[in-house]
Amino acid sequence: MTSIKRSQHSYLQTAGFITGGTTLLLGLLALKYPERPIFAERHDELPYPGGYPLVGMALDIMKNKETIHCFFLQVFENLNTLTWYGRGIGMPRSVVTIDPRNIEHILKSNFENYVKGPMLNDSSMELLGHGIFNSNGDVWRYQRKTASHIFNVKNFRDNFTKTFIRHIRYMNEHIFDLAAESGHPLDFHDIMYKFTLDSFVELSFGEEVRALATKDKVPFASSFDACQLNVAQRFVNPMYKLTEPLTAWFMPWRTSLKHHLAVIDDFAFGVIDKRRQDLAMGQEYGDLLSRFMTATNVKNEQLSNKELRDVVLNFVIAGRDTTAQALSWTFYCLLTDPRVEHALLEEVNLHITDDLENDPAALYEVIKGMKYANANPTNNLSLLVSLKEVLRLYPSVPENQKYALNEDILPDGTRVKKNDYVIWCPWSQGRSTKIWGEDAKEFKPERWITDENDLRNEPAAKWTAFHAGRQNLATLEALVAIVCLLRRYTFELLPDQDITYQYSLTLPMKNGMKIYVHHRRDRTMTQQ
Numbered sequence: 001m002t003s004i005k006r007s008q009h010s011y012l013q014t015a016g017f018i019t020g021g022t023t024l025l026l027g028l029l030a031l032k033y034p035e036r037p038i039f040a041e042r043h044d045e046l047p048y049p050g051g052y053p054l055v056g057m058a059l060d061i062m063k064n065k066e067t068i069h070c071f072f073l074q075v076f077e078n079l080n081t082l083t084w085y086g087r088g089i090g091m092p093r094s095v096v097t098i099d100p101r102n103i104e105h106i107l108k109s110n111f112e113n114y115v116k117g118p119m120l121n122d123s124s125m126e127l128l129g130h131g132i133f134n135s136n137g138d139v140w141r142y143q144r145k146t147a148s149h150i151f152n153v154k155n156f157r158d159n160f161t162k163t164f165i166r167h168i169r170y171m172n173e174h175i176f177d178l179a180a181e182s183g184h185p186l187d188f189h190d191i192m193y194k195f196t197l198d199s200f201v202e203l204s205f206g207e208e209v210r211a212l213a214t215k216d217k218v219p220f221a222s223s224f225d226a227c228q229l230n231v232a233q234r235f236v237n238p239m240y241k242l243t244e245p246l247t248a249w250f251m252p253w254r255t256s257l258k259h260h261l262a263v264i265d266d267f268a269f270g271v272i273d274k275r276r277q278d279l280a281m282g283q284e285y286g287d288l289l290s291r292f293m294t295a296t297n298v299k300n301e302q303l304s305n306k307e308l309r310d311v312v313l314n315f316v317i318a319g320r321d322t323t324a325q326a327l328s329w330t331f332y333c334l335l336t337d338p339r340v341e342h343a344l345l346e347e348v349n350l351h352i353t354d355d356l357e358n359d360p361a362a363l364y365e366v367i368k369g370m371k372y373a374n375a376n377p378t379n380n381l382s383l384l385v386s387l388k389e390v391l392r393l394y395p396s397v398p399e400n401q402k403y404a405l406n407e408d409i410l411p412d413g414t415r416v417k418k419n420d421y422v423i424w425c426p427w428s429q430g431r432s433t434k435i436w437g438e439d440a441k442e443f444k445p446e447r448w449i450t451d452e453n454d455l456r457n458e459p460a461a462k463w464t465a466f467h468a469g470r471q472n473l474a475t476l477e478a479l480v481a482i483v484c485l486l487r488r489y490t491f492e493l494l495p496d497q498d499i500t501y502q503y504s505l506t507l508p509m510k511n512g513m514k515i516y517v518h519h520r521r522d523r524t525m526t527q528q
Ligand code: HEM
Pocket: 132, 133, 144, 147, 315, 318, 319, 320, 322, 323, 326, 391, 395, 396, 397, 400, 464, 465, 466, 467, 471, 473, 474, 475, 477, 478
């Protein structure tokens, strides 16, 4: 009896020593790393927003993940800087910047030193595979080169616009017209996603998913969205490799990532198999899938089904989400600023007729010609400057990052170490008073017009909606949809909505955007 008591006593004593020792050690470490993750070195030359002992910024990032773009902007403003550094336990060391000189440097001048990096590759490999968003070097280059045969002016003008117009017509007749007659509200954001999904799946895979014809979400779209959200969540959860299996174990009723991936793969591989058979029988296609089927990869071999799946799905993501979001935020801005909506309508009525809408190639050309500031005789606002302004405030890719292969010094003097990440933030950049002036957070399309009434050309590294590129073709497709909707309808926002973004890799609306639809009676032209 006595010996049992003695062994219990020594067990408790040992446990007490271990607990006390650990607490003391953690306390000492917390003194050494009061705001930084444990064992992280200081980075004194750059402002640091601060954090918690031993974990650094990780808790703040996880706590603010739903509003992460606003959180980053607040950090830039609180620290009164264009560049800071971020560090959280389990998260790579990152330089975070909105300085246009730095952005120009990583995206252009020293492009070769900055790659997509293991964080993106690890968290998105199941979804993106080796597609354009997830690849570097030669794999990235051959995809860009092959795609350039599809993404050219002629194809956009003649084929893309035709496909867009056809889906817009369907959307108008089967959704907006019915809503206008019934008076029932609609979720505009949801409709835009369906419209761009139908359009881009057709342009990429030559297939119809008929999202607009389906009341709920089609399974492909549900799974596609779930996978993208999952990738985004991994960026703000350094423990995802542990938490994801645990969640699956504790909540077996939730649809698994594996299931969502299987839905996407079944669709993609099904289309690819069918296409191979069609091509073998001599059928001809002009879409992205067929283009890549006749191309060769970096090994100079024909692409496997898996490579084709990766390539084409990446393009669906590229076109579908960005365009749906740009359209949704544009109409949000117009509905909250009738002055601009009215000005754009004047411009549209001046240039676009019903006949033009029946001739997609001609419509494309006219819209392209409307790009200059004085497109409107009574005021200076135009569609193009308004879309630029929307994308300044609501960039479809609000944050992005690259991984440094070698040590480097950014133009503002920041030292980047090998394996650091450099994050740049179009959301914060567009709203920074240091970059866009005191009225940075206001929607003011006229800021894009010079005193001489010309279009103000801001450098791509200052207006980073397209990062280093100028995707004029992509913008034109969005403009085609805006024109067709603006001519035909007035939309009215339902009151008391919380219209805000959802944290994701792109900028979806978290709660959608509910609207009433009315036919535009004050149009000067006849209704179709
Ligand atoms: C308003 C609409 C759009 C916006 C704001 C937008 C924005 C962007 C941005 C910021 C990137 C860089 C992403 C990164 O490097 O991680 C990007 C890449 C890309 N976008 Fe768009 N985009 C739009 C529409 C489109 C459309 C309609 C297409 C054509 C289907 C398209 C095709 C691509 C492709 C292929 C890439 C990858 C380029 C590369 O890595 O070289 N985008 N886009």
